[in-house]
Amino acid sequence: MIRLFTALEIPPEVSGxxxxxxxxxxxxxxxxxHDFHITLRFLGDIPENLADDADEALSQIPMTPFPVEIEGLGEFGGAEPRALWARVKPSEPLRVLQGRHESAMRRIGLKPETRNFLPHITIARLKRADPAEIAQFIQAHNLFATPGFTATRFALFSSRASKGGGPYVIEKTYPEDAFEPDEEWADSET
Incomplete structure (x- = not known):
């Protein structure tokens, strides 16, 4: 069994x-x-042969570069906050790409994702955090934004079965011939 998910990578300038x-x-x-990402589809713990099927299905998904914007913060858990995240501004290209991932994984036999897609980047796991303190933190950073970036590829990640995931490992990128994000930013700085 291997725990897998698909996601967009986050470039260094945004991670910073x-x-x-x-x-x-x-x-x-x-x-x-280095573990920041925008999850597109959680596959879960799946057998190796199903991972091969997922790879084949993912390789058929077209990827047209599109802009990604990050602005604002939020939390999951409400009265018992468990995660703090940066909001990824919804866009039609992102919605379409995520929908293609969902469809591809259903075609190989995975159960439908039951949660609505809320694009985000988890920046902290929370344990016994004071909800009022979390609300104040979010309010204090309500104008937070990062430079936008262009998503040129998506990746299949693996993670160890642990509380909170990570570290995450990129198993494969799609399309395979897309340049790595570091290459673009390195070129733009010269």
């Missing part, structure tokens, strides 16, 4: 802005910058 938020919150276990 996200890490600037990672302080001053009791009960927060901050996510490592």
């Amino acid at each position: 802005k996200l890490t600037q938020l990672q302080r001053g919150l009791d009960g927060a276990r901050w996510i490592e910058p």
Whole structure:
């Protein structure tokens, strides 16, 4: 069995802005910058042969580059907050890509995702965090935004079966011939 999910990678300049938020919150276990991502579809713990089917299905999904914007913060858990996240601005290309992932995974036999798609980047796992303190933190950073970036590929990630996931490993990227995000930013800085 292998635990898999699909996601968009986060470029270093955006990760750097996200890490600037990672302080001053009791009960927060901050996510490592190299583990930031925008989940498209959680596959769960699946057998190796189904992972091969997922790879084949994912390789058939077209990927047209599109802009990604990040603005604002939120939390999951309500009265018992369990995660703090940065909001990814919804867009039609992102919605279409996520829908294609959902359809592809259903075709290989995975159960439908029951949660609505809310694009986000988890920046902290929360344990015994004070809901009022979380609300104040979110309010204090309500104008938070990062530079936009262009998503040029998506990835199949694996994770170990642990509380909170991570570390995450990129198993494969789609399309395979897409450049790595680091290459674009390195070129643009010269």
